[in-house]
Amino acid sequence: MTVTDEVRSPARASGQPLLEASGVTMQFGGLLAVNDVNLSVHEGEILGLIGPNGAGKTTFFNCLTGLYKPTRGQVRFNGVPLAPKPRAVVEAGMARTFQNIRLFANMTALENVMVGRYCRTSSMALTSILHGPKYRKEEAATRARAQELLDFVGLGRSSEHLARNMPYGDQRRLEIARALATDPKLILLDEPTAGMNPLETRQASDLIFKIRDSGLSVVVIEHDMRFIFGLCDRVLCLVRGETLVEGTPIEVQSDSRVIEAYIGTGESDDEDAGQDTPAGGDEEGKS
Numbered sequence: 490m491t492v493t494d495e496v497r498s499p500a501r502a503s504g505q506p507l508l509e510a511s512g513v514t515m516q517f518g519g520l521l522a523v524n525d526v527n528l529s530v531h532e533g534e535i536l537g538l539i540g541p542n543g544a545g546k547t548t549f550f551n552c553l554t555g556l557y558k559p560t561r562g563q564v565r566f567n568g569v570p571l572a573p574k575p576r577a578v579v580e581a582g583m584a585r586t587f588q589n590i591r592l593f594a595n596m597t598a599l600e601n602v603m604v605g606r607y608c609r610t611s612s613m614a615l616t617s618i619l620h621g622p623k624y625r626k627e628e629a630a631t632r633a634r635a636q637e638l639l640d641f642v643g644l645g646r647s648s649e650h651l652a653r654n655m656p657y658g659d660q661r662r663l664e665i666a667r668a669l670a671t672d673p674k675l676i677l678l679d680e681p682t683a684g685m686n687p688l689e690t691r692q693a694s695d696l697i698f699k700i701r702d703s704g705l706s707v708v709v710i711e712h713d714m715r716f717i718f719g720l721c722d723r724v725l726c727l728v729r730g731e732t733l734v735e736g737t738p739i740e741v742q743s744d745s746r747v748i749e750a751y752i753g754t755g756e757s758d759d760e761d762a763g764q765d766t767p768a769g770g771d772e773e774g775k776s
């Protein structure tokens with residue numbers, strides 16, 4: 490099955506990037522959290538965003554998805570300047586997940602995905618209150634689509650489980666299903682494997698490939714270098730809010746500046762340093 494309908498977009502027709510950020514800068518008081526960052530993501534591409542803690546990755550995501558209005562710079566989606574408002578961003582075709590899981594804990598998996606779907610349904614509040622035929626038809630379609638998305642992410646049998654009772658890895662999948670419910674052309678994932686065991690991480694990688702194969706573009710923030718270098722077509726490394734290096738996984742993982750940036754922060758002190766330093770990555774699992 491495909492996640493989105495086959496639509497030939499203006500971006501593909503013109504060869505221009507689907508998502509294009511130019512000169513994006515975000516200043517908090519005296520702190521330049523993101524400084525003049527450029528990014529382009531083409532259709533069907535998986536782009537990785539890496540960098541030591543505090544490099545500005547999430548702040549940059551927040552600028553791309555309308556949570557923050559950048560101090561300077563512009564974000565264009567499908568060739569059109571994007572208003573820095575979350576609703577406008579979702580309507581344009583971008584969805585995201587968050588570093589910290591933000592599910593409705595006391596709702597079922599199905600209901601969580603249905604909530605994500607509501608931005609694409611048209612029933613007005615009054616119609617919903619009156620439960621007219623249009624509402625009932627849309628509700629049935631929303632439910633069916635939500636179930637389809639749960640099947641897609643491998644949670645088809647958990648639809649009636651309360652989110653709070655689901656294993657951690659499943660909650661992360663559920664977040665992705667909810668983001669997909671908005672029918673995005675591009676999905677941004679903020680540390681999708683944080684806290685996952687190796688099996689869950691491999692499954693997350695497979696799911697992201699599946700999402701890409703269904704026609705979406707993906708931007709992913711991760712600290713797990715093996716995961717990033719095995720997954721992405723291109724990788725951008727941010728350090729202190731600025732682009733340090735951008736290139737293919739092979740180029741980035743062998744760049745001494747990237748290795749230095751990580752070693753300099755002490756992030757490589759873990760026992761399993763291969764997971765967390767660029768040189769520890771490999772091409773395993775890349776397709």
Ligand SMILES: Nc1ncnc2c1ncn2[C@@H]1O[C@H](COP(=O)(O)OP(=O)(O)OP(=O)(O)O)[C@@H](O)[C@H]1O
Nearest residue numbers: 517520522540541542543544545546547548549588
């Ligand atoms: N709302 C805010 N107000 C002030 N400073 C902020 C705000 N959000 C982030 N920062 C600061 O901006 C810098 C970049 O933070 P950000 O969370 O974007 O980094 P990151 O690369 O995502 O880090 P991590 O990998 O640890 O999640 C940090 O110094 C952080 O303290």
